Amino acid sequence: MTGGRNGPPPADGARDHRLDPARSACVLIGVGDYTDLPPLKSVSHNLDALERALADEAVWGVPEDHRWVVRNPRTQWQMIKPIQEAAEKAEDTLLVYYAGHGLLDSGDDALHLTLTVSQPGEPTLALSYEELRRTLGDVRSSVRRRVVILDCCYSGQVLDRMSAREAVSGRITRIDGSYIMTSTAGNRRAMAPRGSKYTAFTGEFLKALTESDARFEREKWLTLDQIYQVVRESLLAKGLPEPQQQSRNGVGDLPFVRNPLRQRSGLAEPPPYWTGRKRLLASAVLLVVAATSAAGGVWWPPGQEPPTSGPCGTEDVSLLSTSDDLDEAPLHGEQIEGLSALALDGTSGDALALPDDDPGRIYRLSLGPAAGLEPRARRVQGLYREDGTRYSHGFDGEGLVLEKGGKTVLVSTEGSPAIRRFDLKTGRELGRVPLPELFRLPPAGQAQRSRNVESLTATDDGRHLFVGLEAPLAGDDDKHGRAGLRIQRYEGTPGGSYRPDHQYAYETEEGMYLSELVALDGEHLLALERGGLVGLGNSIHVYRVDLSDADDVAGGGVGEGSADAYTEKELLFDLAACPPGRVKSKRPQPNDIVENVEGMAVGPPPKGEEHRGRRLLYLVSDDNGQHDRRTRLYALSVRLP
Known part of the structure; x- marks a missing residue:
């Protein structure tokens, strides 16, 4: 019964x-x-x-x-x-x-x-x-x-x-x-x-x-x-x-x-004088503590509007603005959705955004001022094979790099793991950057289907290129919810050839996946880890990553041997700790500002004396083509190493 x-x-x-x-x-x-x-x-x-x-x-x-x-x-x-x-x-x-x-x-x-x-x-x-x-x-x-x-x-x-x-x-x-x-x-x-x-x-x-x-x-x-x-x-x-x-x-x-409530509140054996107004006060304090905990550490008194910008739980990161203007925005007969990667065009001030749905294409966006984002989609460029046929099915673009000079882009794809180079003006494929054999799907390799070459980034000078896996290879470490992943670094020239020169082991936090990388230089990255549970919402964490002392794991397994094979990382910020702002999520989230963030790009220094020594950091969320998720753009001010 x-x-x-x-x-x-x-x-x-x-x-x-x-x-x-x-x-x-x-x-x-x-x-x-x-x-x-x-x-x-x-x-x-x-x-x-x-x-x-x-x-x-x-x-x-x-x-x-x-x-x-x-x-x-x-x-x-x-x-x-x-x-x-x-x-x-x-x-x-x-x-x-x-x-x-x-x-x-x-x-x-x-x-x-x-x-x-x-x-x-x-x-x-x-x-x-x-x-x-x-x-x-x-x-x-x-x-x-x-x-x-x-x-x-x-x-x-x-x-x-x-x-x-x-x-x-x-x-x-x-x-x-x-x-x-x-x-x-x-x-x-x-x-x-x-x-x-x-x-x-x-x-x-x-x-x-x-x-x-x-x-x-x-x-x-x-x-x-x-x-x-x-x-x-x-x-x-x-x-x-x-x-x-x-x-x-x-x-x-x-x-x-x-009862844990009585254990913590002291209500199990209340002193005789805790009556009337004093007990009422104790209950009010308890309710405030409970509300604070439920909101992930952020509580605002009734009638007081939460801030739309401010620190994200640390002095090193501040939220500048957010915008949902791209959410299901129309463009040439289709709706913008599924944005999985972001790249900034330093020459024009625009941004490029890559969706992970079909057909293969790239959006050109204007973002507006960082302190008050007003993103708009300006044009869309279809992506084509070398023979001129359209990438219409199973492309699954995930990572995006605008190469130095602004004429070509590199795109990592999961449908068939690859790093492809495209002419930005025509959308025609020009060639590929070779992947390590293990990064391919079985039987040739050991990558997981739909969870392979997720992230792609390059240094400003284009000398180094990095590609990161989203999930472990078959046989690599995946214990207690922490995934042992691989990041491949390349050396080469933008628009030219790249060769693999070092492979790193990276461990995610419990229940998280590596969703994006940003190269700060040849040995330092930002890593975006993403997780999510139905009814609880998303977890979005950004880490500083130091590769300088990490072993080369190209010839062995990840997780075998000593723990010092992994790269060093340090939490930069948790998106849920940022001010909630004026945006509203359609699904339950730890903070309404949080969405399913997958794309990340570092920009120039923000304007204002208070941001001296900082860089702009842009994030974009992937709505997965679902009406109860949002395509959201974020601008943050970040102090980097």
Whole structure:
């Protein structure tokens, strides 16, 4: 039954009987590494964070010798044995958590919990939930309650099955009570969003355990039903699958974990004099703190307009202006969309913008003053092969360099990984810069389809050219959400030939991708990292990168050997820390100024004495051709090395 309880209501005083952590045990099982199924990198983080939370006395406080963490089991016995051992120690509550892929039996739609060796269509290589249920019902122990939490596809299947079978067998419910919470309905897949530290359901479950929720301000304890309520509403608000639950004999109504809001606010045991106006003041302060946290550290009093420009969380970076004027702007019968790269024309003062959709083309833009952007599209130039045919399908342009002299451009493309040179006046392809073999798609190379040569930049003198991968090559480091990428530097002349001269290893932050590079000189870059989650918005970080002491990794793997093979980097700014300005995003974002930024270009010094020693930095966002995203242009003043 979804969202409710079965069985009689708890007896008087039942809410005073807490799920006692000292007399309970928990088994946390997670499968993220598979031989045949897609990996789930976030599952390992699920286990680490959930164990910390359940062990914390400020949350639940289950003892160390009453906790089992099972990582990547290969056999059914490796799952079942810890549950049996935990049941022998538990007297009050046995909690079992599973995260991984869930598969349905093609014969009867029974749910199977996967092992590392599991394969679709092979139920013997997984643990059926029926077997887990039987284990929980058969263990010989004095445990009074069972709590099962399933974070896998189709996990809601177990609710329908249990209600019928337990009515006959009495298993599990023959004890004082049981509780099941699942990440999805029986016909829905669970979500592990790309770039997220946790799976969608477990991430919200952890928040409910450890973070404040004002609706339960006066509760000393939180129950499983209250936690489910918070998790359900949060997931639905983000458009994610709806979790399910089933409670027997009032277990969902029993005090489970300490309320983090009362822990932090001191409301659990308020001093006698904290009454009336003083308590009201304390609540007001708490609400201000909560509002500040929710807005990513930016809070403005009612009636006061937020600034449209100013520092971005550091003295080295200031936002000058933003503009959405290019968003779906018409030009010669089409709408501008999908802008993925930006290049400045120092001669004309214009900018070139490269979209990543079809057909291949380049826009020429006028930007207006940096302190008050007024971008306009002036013309569009189609891109053609050397034989004169149009690049009409699968071009996927990502990086753009206007070569010195302003007559030719270099474009990096992901559809078929390449660096192509075009005549800017005619749009005709003139040749290519050779890519390392590993940067090509299999079987010739090891690059990922649609996540390969993303960024392209050149030094002002054109002597050095850099191309950066968006995602790791097959076999390169990709651990705990941090990607080990490659940046290839070339040496040559603008409009002429380039040869590879050094390859660097670059590590992204957790859940981020390398989206753009800007060359400051032959050994220093700016790197733009981008990430995004449905319902949470985008993360846009810009880093200073120092290549001077980095190893050449052209002949080996990235991630092998010592960590000092990676380039050094330092955060320059987080876009979410900039003032929100007058722009408004259509999707939830950590700050309304944030959009899906993919392009970046450094310009001349901005005007004004206050910007002495700084350069202009322009950013452009990619709306991916979607009406609920925006094409947005940013101008910032940045102090560079």
